[in-house]
Amino acid sequence: MDTVLSGIRPTGYLHLGNYFGALKNFIRMQEENNCYFFIADYHSLTTHPDTKALHNHIKNVLIDYIAAGLDPEKAVIYVQSDVPEVCELNLLLSMHVYVGELQRVSSFKEKVRKQPDNVNAGLLGYPILMASDILLHRADKVPVGKDQEQHLEMTRDFAQRFNSFYNVDYFKLPLAYNFGEQLVKIPGLDGSTKMSKSDNENSCIFLSDAPELIRKKVMKAVSDSGPTVPNQEKPQSVENLFSLMQAVSTPDTLAFFENQYAQCQIRYGDMKKQLAEDIINFTAPIYEKIKFLQNDHDYLSKIAKTGAEKARENAQKTIKDVREIIGLKHL
Numbered sequence: 638m639d640t641v642l643s644g645i646r647p648t649g650y651l652h653l654g655n656y657f658g659a660l661k662n663f664i665r666m667q668e669e670n671n672c673y674f675f676i677a678d679y680h681s682l683t684t685h686p687d688t689k690a691l692h693n694h695i696k697n698v699l700i701d702y703i704a705a706g707l708d709p710e711k712a713v714i715y716v717q718s719d720v721p722e723v724c725e726l727n728l729l730l731s732m733h734v735y736v737g738e739l740q741r742v743s744s745f746k747e748k749v750r751k752q753p754d755n756v757n758a759g760l761l762g763y764p765i766l767m768a769s770d771i772l773l774h775r776a777d778k779v780p781v782g783k784d785q786e787q788h789l790e791m792t793r794d795f796a797q798r799f800n801s802f803y804n805v806d807y808f809k810l811p812l813a814y815n816f817g818e819q820l821v822k823i824p825g826l827d828g829s830t831k832m833s834k835s836d837n838e839n840s841c842i843f844l845s846d847a848p849e850l851i852r853k854k855v856m857k858a859v860s861d862s863g864p865t866v867p868n869q870e871k872p873q874s875v876e877n878l879f880s881l882m883q884a885v886s887t888p889d890t891l892a893f894f895e896n897q898y899a900q901c902q903i904r905y906g907d908m909k910k911q912l913a914e915d916i917i918n919f920t921a922p923i924y925e926k927i928k929f930l931q932n933d934h935d936y937l938s939k940i941a942k943t944g945a946e947k948a949r950e951n952a953q954k955t956i957k958d959v960r961e962i963i964g965l966k967h968l
Protein backbone atom coordinates (compact mmCIF):
# COMPACT_ATOMS: atom_id res chain seq x y z
CA MET A 638 0.00 0.00 0.00
CA ASP A 639 1.40 3.41 -1.00
CA THR A 640 1.48 6.40 1.29
CA VAL A 641 -0.02 9.47 -0.37
CA LEU A 642 0.34 12.95 1.06
CA SER A 643 -0.55 16.45 0.00
CA GLY A 644 -1.22 19.87 1.46
CA ILE A 645 -2.50 23.34 0.71
CA ARG A 646 -1.58 26.69 2.27
CA PRO A 647 -4.50 28.39 4.04
CA THR A 648 -4.56 31.69 2.18
CA GLY A 649 -8.34 31.87 1.72
CA TYR A 650 -10.93 29.67 0.11
CA LEU A 651 -9.90 26.89 -2.27
CA HIS A 652 -10.19 27.57 -5.99
CA LEU A 653 -10.57 25.34 -9.04
CA GLY A 654 -6.76 25.30 -9.48
CA ASN A 655 -6.30 23.79 -6.01
CA TYR A 656 -9.07 21.31 -6.72
CA PHE A 657 -7.79 20.03 -10.07
CA GLY A 658 -4.10 20.32 -9.10
CA ALA A 659 -4.13 18.54 -5.78
CA LEU A 660 -7.49 17.58 -4.31
CA LYS A 661 -9.11 15.66 -7.14
CA ASN A 662 -6.25 13.20 -7.49
CA PHE A 663 -6.00 12.79 -3.77
CA ILE A 664 -9.72 12.07 -3.43
CA ARG A 665 -9.39 9.37 -6.10
CA MET A 666 -6.64 7.72 -4.08
CA GLN A 667 -8.08 7.71 -0.58
CA GLU A 668 -9.84 4.36 -0.92
CA GLU A 669 -6.75 2.24 -1.50
CA ASN A 670 -3.85 4.06 0.06
CA ASN A 671 -2.49 5.28 3.32
CA CYS A 672 -3.42 8.95 3.01
CA TYR A 673 -2.42 12.21 4.70
CA PHE A 674 -3.80 15.59 3.69
CA PHE A 675 -2.87 18.67 5.68
CA ILE A 676 -3.28 22.44 5.93
CA ALA A 677 0.15 24.05 5.52
CA ASP A 678 -0.25 26.89 8.02
CA TYR A 679 3.46 27.18 8.90
CA HIS A 680 4.18 27.76 5.20
CA SER A 681 1.61 30.52 4.99
CA LEU A 682 3.46 32.49 7.72
CA THR A 683 6.10 33.36 5.10
CA THR A 684 3.76 36.08 3.81
CA HIS A 685 2.94 37.46 7.31
CA PRO A 686 -0.85 36.94 7.37
CA ASP A 687 -3.03 38.67 9.92
CA THR A 688 -3.60 36.33 12.92
CA LYS A 689 -7.37 36.39 12.85
CA ALA A 690 -7.53 35.98 9.09
CA LEU A 691 -5.18 33.00 9.27
CA HIS A 692 -7.38 31.29 11.86
CA ASN A 693 -10.45 31.73 9.65
CA HIS A 694 -8.58 30.53 6.57
CA ILE A 695 -7.52 27.33 8.34
CA LYS A 696 -11.14 26.64 9.27
CA ASN A 697 -12.42 27.44 5.78
CA VAL A 698 -9.84 25.26 4.08
CA LEU A 699 -10.80 22.36 6.33
CA ILE A 700 -14.45 22.89 5.40
CA ASP A 701 -13.56 23.03 1.69
CA TYR A 702 -11.52 19.82 1.97
CA ILE A 703 -14.37 17.84 3.45
CA ALA A 704 -17.02 19.39 1.22
CA ALA A 705 -14.89 18.53 -1.83
CA GLY A 706 -14.77 14.87 -0.81
CA LEU A 707 -11.86 14.24 1.55
CA ASP A 708 -13.12 11.60 3.94
CA PRO A 709 -11.78 11.86 7.51
CA GLU A 710 -12.58 8.15 7.96
CA LYS A 711 -10.21 7.26 5.14
CA ALA A 712 -7.55 9.98 5.13
CA VAL A 713 -5.71 11.58 8.02
CA ILE A 714 -6.60 15.27 7.77
CA TYR A 715 -4.56 17.60 9.98
CA VAL A 716 -3.21 21.09 10.51
CA GLN A 717 0.56 21.26 9.99
CA SER A 718 1.27 23.24 13.18
CA ASP A 719 -0.56 20.59 15.25
CA VAL A 720 2.28 18.24 14.35
CA PRO A 721 5.40 20.13 15.52
CA GLU A 722 7.60 17.06 14.83
CA VAL A 723 7.89 18.52 11.32
CA CYS A 724 10.00 21.35 12.76
CA GLU A 725 12.59 18.91 14.11
CA LEU A 726 12.85 17.12 10.78
CA ASN A 727 13.10 20.52 9.08
CA LEU A 728 16.06 21.41 11.31
CA LEU A 729 17.81 18.07 10.83
CA LEU A 730 17.39 18.10 7.05
CA SER A 731 18.54 21.71 6.80
CA MET A 732 22.07 20.64 7.84
CA HIS A 733 22.36 18.97 4.44
CA VAL A 734 20.88 21.73 2.31
CA TYR A 735 22.97 24.54 0.87
CA VAL A 736 22.01 28.21 0.83
CA GLY A 737 23.03 28.56 -2.84
CA GLU A 738 20.61 25.88 -4.00
CA LEU A 739 17.76 27.49 -2.03
CA GLN A 740 18.51 30.88 -3.58
CA ARG A 741 18.14 29.38 -7.06
CA VAL A 742 14.60 28.01 -6.48
CA SER A 743 12.06 29.64 -8.85
CA SER A 744 9.37 30.14 -6.18
CA PHE A 745 11.93 31.91 -3.95
CA LYS A 746 13.07 34.22 -6.77
CA GLU A 747 9.44 35.00 -7.57
CA LYS A 748 8.69 35.89 -3.94
CA VAL A 749 11.77 38.12 -3.78
CA ARG A 750 10.31 40.01 -6.75
CA LYS A 751 6.83 40.16 -5.24
CA GLN A 752 7.65 41.00 -1.63
CA PRO A 753 11.11 42.68 -1.65
CA ASP A 754 10.51 44.11 1.84
CA ASN A 755 9.90 40.71 3.37
CA VAL A 756 12.58 38.31 2.15
CA ASN A 757 12.61 36.29 5.38
CA ALA A 758 14.59 33.13 6.14
CA GLY A 759 11.33 31.16 6.19
CA LEU A 760 10.91 31.89 2.49
CA LEU A 761 14.40 30.68 1.74
CA GLY A 762 13.87 27.49 3.74
CA TYR A 763 10.38 26.86 2.29
CA PRO A 764 11.49 23.80 0.22
CA ILE A 765 13.10 22.18 3.27
CA LEU A 766 9.90 22.50 5.28
CA MET A 767 7.92 21.12 2.36
CA ALA A 768 10.32 18.18 2.03
CA SER A 769 9.95 17.62 5.78
CA ASP A 770 6.15 17.46 5.44
CA ILE A 771 6.52 14.74 2.84
CA LEU A 772 9.38 12.75 4.35
CA LEU A 773 7.86 12.88 7.84
CA HIS A 774 5.23 10.41 6.63
CA ARG A 775 7.56 8.66 4.17
CA ALA A 776 5.15 9.39 1.31
CA ASP A 777 5.47 7.63 -2.05
CA LYS A 778 3.14 9.87 -4.03
CA VAL A 779 2.33 13.55 -3.74
CA PRO A 780 -0.65 14.82 -5.79
CA VAL A 781 0.18 18.44 -6.66
CA GLY A 782 -0.16 20.92 -9.49
CA LYS A 783 2.56 21.69 -12.02
CA ASP A 784 3.91 24.63 -9.99
CA GLN A 785 5.13 22.28 -7.24
CA GLU A 786 7.27 20.09 -9.50
CA GLN A 787 10.55 21.73 -8.55
CA HIS A 788 9.78 21.38 -4.83
CA LEU A 789 9.24 17.66 -5.35
CA GLU A 790 12.53 17.32 -7.21
CA MET A 791 14.25 19.00 -4.28
CA THR A 792 12.49 16.68 -1.84
CA ARG A 793 13.92 13.70 -3.70
CA ASP A 794 17.39 15.30 -3.68
CA PHE A 795 17.26 15.93 0.06
CA ALA A 796 16.00 12.41 0.77
CA GLN A 797 18.71 10.88 -1.40
CA ARG A 798 21.38 13.08 0.16
CA PHE A 799 20.31 12.08 3.68
CA ASN A 800 20.29 8.40 2.73
CA SER A 801 23.73 8.51 1.18
CA PHE A 802 25.32 10.71 3.87
CA TYR A 803 24.23 8.32 6.64
CA ASN A 804 24.61 5.28 4.43
CA VAL A 805 21.00 4.12 4.90
CA ASP A 806 18.06 3.40 2.66
CA TYR A 807 15.56 5.11 4.93
CA PHE A 808 13.68 7.82 3.03
CA LYS A 809 11.69 6.91 -0.06
CA LEU A 810 12.00 9.19 -3.08
CA PRO A 811 8.49 10.64 -3.49
CA LEU A 812 6.91 11.50 -6.82
CA ALA A 813 4.68 14.40 -7.83
CA TYR A 814 1.68 12.45 -9.01
CA ASN A 815 -1.16 12.68 -11.50
CA PHE A 816 -1.97 9.10 -12.51
CA GLY A 817 0.82 8.91 -15.05
CA GLU A 818 -0.40 12.09 -16.74
CA GLN A 819 1.24 15.49 -16.90
CA LEU A 820 0.78 17.63 -13.81
CA VAL A 821 -1.90 20.26 -14.41
CA LYS A 822 -1.96 24.04 -14.28
CA ILE A 823 -5.45 25.55 -14.30
CA PRO A 824 -5.38 29.04 -15.85
CA GLY A 825 -6.96 32.22 -14.51
CA LEU A 826 -9.98 34.11 -15.80
CA ASP A 827 -7.82 37.21 -16.22
CA GLY A 828 -5.76 35.80 -19.09
CA SER A 829 -2.94 34.62 -16.80
CA THR A 830 -1.57 31.10 -17.16
CA LYS A 831 -2.24 30.18 -13.51
CA MET A 832 -5.35 30.63 -11.39
CA SER A 833 -3.83 32.12 -8.24
CA LYS A 834 -5.37 33.92 -5.34
CA SER A 835 -2.17 35.74 -4.40
CA ASP A 836 -1.71 37.09 -7.95
CA ASN A 837 -5.28 38.17 -8.62
CA GLU A 838 -8.30 37.13 -6.60
CA ASN A 839 -10.55 37.98 -9.58
CA SER A 840 -8.82 35.33 -11.66
CA CYS A 841 -10.21 32.64 -9.36
CA ILE A 842 -13.40 30.63 -9.10
CA PHE A 843 -13.64 29.45 -5.51
CA LEU A 844 -15.39 26.22 -4.56
CA SER A 845 -17.46 28.34 -2.19
CA ASP A 846 -18.60 30.89 -4.82
CA ALA A 847 -22.38 31.18 -5.19
CA PRO A 848 -23.79 30.40 -8.70
CA GLU A 849 -24.59 34.07 -9.39
CA LEU A 850 -21.03 35.10 -8.61
CA ILE A 851 -19.62 32.36 -10.86
CA ARG A 852 -21.78 33.60 -13.76
CA LYS A 853 -20.58 37.16 -13.16
CA LYS A 854 -16.91 36.20 -12.99
CA VAL A 855 -17.00 33.98 -16.08
CA MET A 856 -18.89 36.54 -18.19
CA LYS A 857 -16.18 39.08 -17.29
CA ALA A 858 -13.33 36.69 -18.22
CA VAL A 859 -10.80 38.08 -20.67
CA SER A 860 -11.15 36.92 -24.32
CA ASP A 861 -10.45 38.65 -27.67
CA SER A 862 -12.42 39.88 -30.66
CA GLY A 863 -12.52 36.41 -32.25
CA PRO A 864 -10.57 34.53 -34.93
CA THR A 865 -10.48 35.94 -38.44
CA VAL A 866 -8.97 32.99 -40.31
CA PRO A 867 -9.85 29.28 -39.94
CA ASN A 868 -7.82 27.28 -37.41
CA GLN A 869 -6.12 30.41 -36.12
CA GLU A 870 -3.83 29.98 -33.10
CA LYS A 871 -5.60 30.96 -29.87
CA PRO A 872 -4.34 33.82 -27.75
CA GLN A 873 -3.62 32.88 -24.09
CA SER A 874 -6.88 34.30 -22.73
CA VAL A 875 -8.97 32.22 -25.17
CA GLU A 876 -6.81 29.15 -24.63
CA ASN A 877 -7.65 29.58 -20.94
CA LEU A 878 -11.41 29.43 -21.56
CA PHE A 879 -10.92 26.18 -23.47
CA SER A 880 -8.70 24.72 -20.72
CA LEU A 881 -11.34 25.52 -18.11
CA MET A 882 -13.96 23.95 -20.34
CA GLN A 883 -11.81 20.87 -20.69
CA ALA A 884 -11.76 20.55 -16.90
CA VAL A 885 -15.48 20.90 -16.22
CA SER A 886 -17.49 20.31 -19.42
CA THR A 887 -18.29 17.18 -21.41
CA PRO A 888 -16.04 16.25 -24.36
CA ASP A 889 -18.98 16.97 -26.71
CA THR A 890 -19.38 20.51 -25.45
CA LEU A 891 -15.66 21.14 -25.75
CA ALA A 892 -15.60 19.70 -29.29
CA PHE A 893 -18.55 21.88 -30.30
CA PHE A 894 -16.83 25.12 -29.28
CA GLU A 895 -13.46 23.98 -30.67
CA ASN A 896 -15.19 23.48 -33.97
CA GLN A 897 -16.90 26.86 -33.81
CA TYR A 898 -13.54 28.47 -33.09
CA ALA A 899 -11.82 26.64 -35.95
CA GLN A 900 -14.50 27.88 -38.34
CA CYS A 901 -14.43 31.47 -37.03
CA GLN A 902 -18.03 31.16 -35.86
CA ILE A 903 -17.42 31.30 -32.16
CA ARG A 904 -19.51 33.61 -29.97
CA TYR A 905 -17.65 34.03 -26.72
CA GLY A 906 -20.84 35.12 -24.94
CA ASP A 907 -22.39 31.70 -25.68
CA MET A 908 -19.23 29.87 -24.76
CA LYS A 909 -18.92 31.72 -21.45
CA LYS A 910 -22.59 31.08 -20.59
CA GLN A 911 -22.06 27.36 -21.17
CA LEU A 912 -18.78 27.38 -19.23
CA ALA A 913 -20.38 29.16 -16.27
CA GLU A 914 -23.25 26.63 -16.14
CA ASP A 915 -20.81 23.71 -16.34
CA ILE A 916 -18.69 25.16 -13.51
CA ILE A 917 -21.83 25.69 -11.43
CA ASN A 918 -22.93 22.10 -12.09
CA PHE A 919 -19.54 20.93 -11.02
CA THR A 920 -19.25 23.02 -7.83
CA ALA A 921 -22.93 22.91 -6.75
CA PRO A 922 -22.69 19.80 -4.54
CA ILE A 923 -19.47 21.12 -2.97
CA TYR A 924 -21.04 24.56 -2.45
CA GLU A 925 -24.09 23.03 -0.72
CA LYS A 926 -21.90 20.97 1.58
CA ILE A 927 -19.75 23.98 2.47
CA LYS A 928 -22.85 25.87 3.62
CA PHE A 929 -23.93 22.85 5.63
CA LEU A 930 -20.54 22.41 7.37
CA GLN A 931 -19.90 26.08 8.10
CA ASN A 932 -21.51 26.10 11.53
CA ASP A 933 -20.55 22.63 12.65
CA HIS A 934 -17.64 23.71 14.79
CA ASP A 935 -17.64 20.56 16.95
CA TYR A 936 -17.40 18.24 13.96
CA LEU A 937 -14.54 20.27 12.45
CA SER A 938 -12.56 20.43 15.64
CA LYS A 939 -13.02 16.69 16.18
CA ILE A 940 -11.59 16.01 12.71
CA ALA A 941 -8.60 18.29 13.32
CA LYS A 942 -7.94 16.72 16.75
CA THR A 943 -8.18 13.11 15.58
CA GLY A 944 -6.10 13.90 12.48
CA ALA A 945 -3.36 15.53 14.58
CA GLU A 946 -3.21 12.53 16.92
CA LYS A 947 -2.83 10.05 14.07
CA ALA A 948 -0.33 12.22 12.19
CA ARG A 949 1.78 12.76 15.33
CA GLU A 950 1.91 9.07 16.08
CA ASN A 951 3.39 8.37 12.65
CA ALA A 952 5.63 11.46 12.75
CA GLN A 953 7.11 10.45 16.10
CA LYS A 954 8.20 7.12 14.66
CA THR A 955 10.06 8.91 11.85
CA ILE A 956 11.74 11.33 14.24
CA LYS A 957 12.85 8.48 16.49
CA ASP A 958 14.37 6.63 13.50
CA VAL A 959 16.02 9.76 12.11
CA ARG A 960 17.57 10.64 15.48
CA GLU A 961 19.00 7.17 15.74
CA ILE A 962 20.36 7.23 12.18
CA ILE A 963 22.08 10.56 12.84
CA GLY A 964 23.50 9.39 16.19
CA LEU A 965 21.35 11.51 18.49
CA LYS A 966 20.74 8.64 20.88
CA HIS A 967 19.88 9.00 24.56
CA LEU A 968 22.69 8.17 26.98
Ligand code: TYM
Binds near residue numbers: 646656770784
Ligand atom coordinates in the same frame (compact mmCIF):
# COMPACT_ATOMS: atom_id res chain seq x y z
P1 TYM B 1 -0.48 26.03 -2.67
O1 TYM B 1 -1.18 26.29 -1.39
O2 TYM B 1 0.05 27.16 -3.45
O3 TYM B 1 -1.41 25.19 -3.63
C1 TYM B 1 -2.00 23.99 -3.16
C2 TYM B 1 -2.07 22.97 -4.27
O4 TYM B 1 -2.86 23.46 -5.33
C3 TYM B 1 -2.10 23.41 -6.54
N1 TYM B 1 -2.45 24.57 -7.37
C4 TYM B 1 -2.75 24.46 -8.66
N2 TYM B 1 -2.79 23.40 -9.48
C5 TYM B 1 -3.16 23.61 -10.76
N3 TYM B 1 -3.49 24.84 -11.24
C6 TYM B 1 -3.44 25.95 -10.45
N4 TYM B 1 -3.77 27.13 -10.94
C7 TYM B 1 -3.06 25.78 -9.10
N5 TYM B 1 -2.92 26.63 -8.05
C8 TYM B 1 -2.55 25.86 -7.01
C9 TYM B 1 -0.64 23.45 -6.11
O5 TYM B 1 0.19 22.89 -7.10
C10 TYM B 1 -0.70 22.62 -4.86
O6 TYM B 1 -0.64 21.24 -5.16
N6 TYM B 1 3.93 24.40 -1.17
C11 TYM B 1 2.56 24.00 -1.33
C12 TYM B 1 1.89 23.52 -0.04
C13 TYM B 1 2.65 22.41 0.62
C14 TYM B 1 2.68 21.06 0.19
C15 TYM B 1 3.52 20.38 1.12
C16 TYM B 1 2.09 20.37 -0.88
C17 TYM B 1 3.41 22.52 1.73
N7 TYM B 1 3.95 21.30 2.06
C18 TYM B 1 3.77 19.02 0.98
C19 TYM B 1 2.36 19.00 -1.02
C20 TYM B 1 3.19 18.35 -0.08
C21 TYM B 1 1.80 25.22 -1.82
O7 TYM B 1 2.17 26.33 -1.58
O8 TYM B 1 0.67 24.93 -2.45
